[in-house]
Amino acid sequence: MENITFLGTARSKISTIILVSFLCAALSFTALITLSKNFRSGTDFLIIQNQSDTQDFYSMLKSTEYLGSVLNESVYSDKFVDAVVETNKVDADFLAKSYNISTQDKKGRLDAWANMVSVKRNTAAGIMHIDVINDDKKVATAVSSAIADVLTQKNVLFRGGDEKSVEIRVLSGPIVENNPSIKQMVLTSVAGFVAGLSLMLMWTFVQIEMMAKKKDDKAGEIVVLK
Numbered sequence: 433m434e435n436i437t438f439l440g441t442a443r444s445k446i447s448t449i450i451l452v453s454f455l456c457a458a459l460s461f462t463a464l465i466t467l468s469k470n471f472r473s474g475t476d477f478l479i480i481q482n483q484s485d486t487q488d489f490y491s492m493l494k495s496t497e498y499l500g501s502v503l504n505e506s507v508y509s510d511k512f513v514d515a516v517v518e519t520n521k522v523d524a525d526f527l528a529k530s531y532n533i534s535t536q537d538k539k540g541r542l543d544a545w546a547n548m549v550s551v552k553r554n555t556a557a558g559i560m561h562i563d564v565i566n567d568d569k570k571v572a573t574a575v576s577s578a579i580a581d582v583l584t585q586k587n588v589l590f591r592g593g594d595e596k597s598v599e600i601r602v603l604s605g606p607i608v609e610n611n612p613s614i615k616q617m618v619l620t621s622v623a624g625f626v627a628g629l630s631l632m633l634m635w636t637f638v639q640i641e642m643m644a645k646k647k648d649d650k651a652g653e654i655v656v657l658k
Contacts, residue, residue: 453628460624472565473572475580475605479558481598496558499591504551506590513545515586521578530566569608576606
């Protein structure tokens with residue numbers, strides 16, 4: 433009976449439910465466009481560990497996974513940012529200009545770097561994908577190129593072992609594209625629509641429960657009066 437009541441109420445409010453769902457989708461889309469930087473520059477890196485005569489395949493695989501994890505965390509370090517600046521492909525205050533922070537604010541510098549750069553890894557294949565987002569296409573490209581120089585030429589600064597024991601190669605990139613992508617916009621809009629739809633259905637259910645509770649309270653009052 434309650435299911436029938438819920439479905440009936442939902443049908444009677446279907447126009448409002450759909451309207452609010454589309455409104456949530458529009459708000460999600462607008463927020464994504466407003467808050468996102470204009471450009472994304474992506475680069476794929478391959479981590480190659482030179483196998484020694486005494487190292488089996490499993491040990492090499494686990495070692496590569498560990499190395500990828502170390503490099504992943506190192507990318508977000510202050511030392512890595514310094515190495516990027518030392519390539520002379522970006523200005524020393526590029527983060528301060530992009531995020532309007534003080535050049536002396538170290539924490540703000542790292543927070544800004546973490547907002548600009550994101551790292552994804554395919555541990556099984558030994559592949560790292562690094563995205564750089566910025567409103568300026570030239571800055572995004574320059575930072576990506578500087579990161580590539582650091583990882584391919586100076587990766588020994590962020591790991592242990594012999595300099596020649598590990599090689600990092602650029603597989604593709606930097607590839608610059610508009611941000612957010614069409615896929616991101618579609619997914620965000622769909623997620624906003626689903627969220628709006630779910631909230632409205634939950635609110636409809638709550639209203640039915642509140643109305644049922646009021647009826648029960650009134651029925652109880654009548655019984656008491658009698």
